[in-house]
Amino acid sequence: MQKHIPNFITLLNLLSGLLSIYFATSGNLQLAGMMVFVAAIFDFFDGFIARLLHAKSAIGVQLDSLADMVSFGVAPAFVLFYTIKELTVISGPEFLPFSAFLIPLFSALRLAKFNIDEEQTTSFKGMPTPAVAILLASFPIMILGCLAESKGIYFDIVTNSYFLASVGFVSALLMVSSIPMFSLKFTSFGWRENQTRYIFILLSIVFFALLKVAAIPLIILLYLLLSIVQLLFEHKEDVNSSSEDA
Numbered sequence: 001m002q003k004h005i006p007n008f009i010t011l012l013n014l015l016s017g018l019l020s021i022y023f024a025t026s027g028n029l030q031l032a033g034m035m036v037f038v039a040a041i042f043d044f045f046d047g048f049i050a051r052l053l054h055a056k057s058a059i060g061v062q063l064d065s066l067a068d069m070v071s072f073g074v075a076p077a078f079v080l081f082y083t084i085k086e087l088t089v090i091s092g093p094e095f096l097p098f099s100a101f102l103i104p105l106f107s108a109l110r111l112a113k114f115n116i117d118e119e120q121t122t123s124f125k126g127m128p129t130p131a132v133a134i135l136l137a138s139f140p141i142m143i144l145g146c147l148a149e150s151k152g153i154y155f156d157i158v159t160n161s162y163f164l165a166s167v168g169f170v171s172a173l174l175m176v177s178s179i180p181m182f183s184l185k186f187t188s189f190g191w192r193e194n195q196t197r198y199i200f201i202l203l204s205i206v207f208f209a210l211l212k213v214a215a216i217p218l219i220i221l222l223y224l225l226l227s228i229v230q231l232l233f234e235h236k237e238d239v240n241s242s243s244e245d246a
Contacts, residue, residue, distance in 0.1 A: 002053050002055060003053070003055040003057065004055075005049055005053065005055065006046045006047070006049050006050035006053070006055050006056075006060055007046075007057075007059070007060055007063055009042050009045055009046040009049060010042070010043075010046045010060065010063050010064050010067050011063075011067070012042045013039045013042035013043045013046060013064075013067045013068070013071050014039075014066070014067035014070055014071060016035045016036070016038040016039035016042060016071060017035070017036070017039050017067065017070040017071025017072070017074065017075040018070065018075075019035045020032045020033075020035035020036050020039065020071070020075035020076075020078070020079065020137075021070075021074060021075050021078050023035060024075070024078040024079050024081075024082050025078065025082070027082070029079060029082055029083055029086075029140035029144065030140050030141050030144045030145060032075070032078070032079050032082075032137070032140065033079055033137035033138065033139070033140045033141045034137075034141065035075070036071065036072070036075055036076055036079065036133050036134065036136075036137035037134065037137060039067075039071035039072070039075070039133075040071075040072075040130045040133065040134055043064075043067070043068065043071070043072075043130055046060075046064065047064070061115070065111045065114075065115055068107075068111060068129055068130070069104070069107060069108060069111055071133065072107060072129035072130050072132065072133035073103060073104040073107030073108060073111075073129060073133075074104045074107075075133065075137075076103055076132065076133040076136040076137050077100045077101055077102075077103040077104045077136075078100075079136060079137050079139075079140060080097075080100035080103065080136045080139070080164060080168050081097045081098070081100040081101070082097070083139055083140045083143070083164060084096055084097040084099075084100060084161045084164050084165055085097040087159060087160070087161040087164070088161045092161040092162065096161055096162070096165050097161075097165075099165045099168055099169060100165075100168050102168060102169060102172040103132065103136065103168055103171065103172055105172070106172035106173070106175045106176050107129050107132075107172075107175060109175075109176050110126055110129055110175040110176055111129060113125070113126075113176070123180055123181065123182055123183050124180070124181040124182075124183060125177075125178050125179070125180060125181070126174060126175050126176055126177045126178065126179060126181065127171065127174035127175050127177070127179075127181060127224070128175075128181065129175060131220055131223060132171045132172075132174070132175055132220075134216060134220070135167070135171060135216060135217060135220045136167070136168065136171065138213055138216035138217065139158055139164060139167075141213050142155075142158055142213055142214050142216075143155075143158060143159055145213065154214065158217075167217075174224070179224075179227065179228065179231070180227060180230075180231050181223070181224075181227040182196050182197065182200075182226070182227050182230055184197060184200075184201075196226050196227075196229075196230045199226065200222060200223060200226050203219075203222055204219045204222065207219055207222070
């Protein structure tokens with residue numbers, strides 16, 4: 001019985017993605033964005049529970065990818081599509097919202113590459129689909145919620161249809177890039193091997209405490225920057241090690 005628990009949680013992830021699509025097409029973009037967040041929570045716990053119960057299975061891996069394709073590929077694309085569509089009523093060309101459909105196309109490619117790459121266990125190549133989905137899902141929540149009350153330059157930026165389309169385009173490219181991105185999976189709790197994770201978690205908490213949902217784009221940017229810094233640091237260590245060996 002316990003071997004089916006992770007798969008059940010994965011199906012809840014899929015259900016959340018489907019509900020997100022439903023709410024997006026029904027005009028409730030804030031709730032659609034929130035359902036992507038719920039899907040991400042289920043996505044975290046299905047893997048966590050599978051490891052805890054030693055219930056990993058081949059079908060679980062495939063089911064997880066299929067659920068992720070819907071929840072973190074199709075659902076955020078619909079959220080972004082309708083968000084841009086509402087904004088282009090004010091200004092912007094009619095074709096601009098369709099740029100959002102790059103997200104599921106590149107998500108499918110990203111997930112397919114991930115499934116056949118045995119090296120992506122403790123780290124990732126390219127931006128993970130849940131990170132991109134959370135980023136895109138945060139925009140309608142910010143626009144309709146926290147930022148709407150105190151309109152300023154931040155609000156002006158995230159309500160710019162060209163900006164949102166650009167974020168979607170760059171996010172799609174980042175998913176299929178070869179940039180190594182650190183994982184939040186802990187194999188130990190020592191500082192040296194986890195310092196990037198600890199710094200990211202600490203700064204994310206600070207950002208979220210100060211800005212709430214509006215912090216999410218900054219947190220995703222922080223994740224990208226720390227991954228690049230870690231890559232450069234590891235490259236420097238490799239160069240120094242090679243010099244010493246020589």
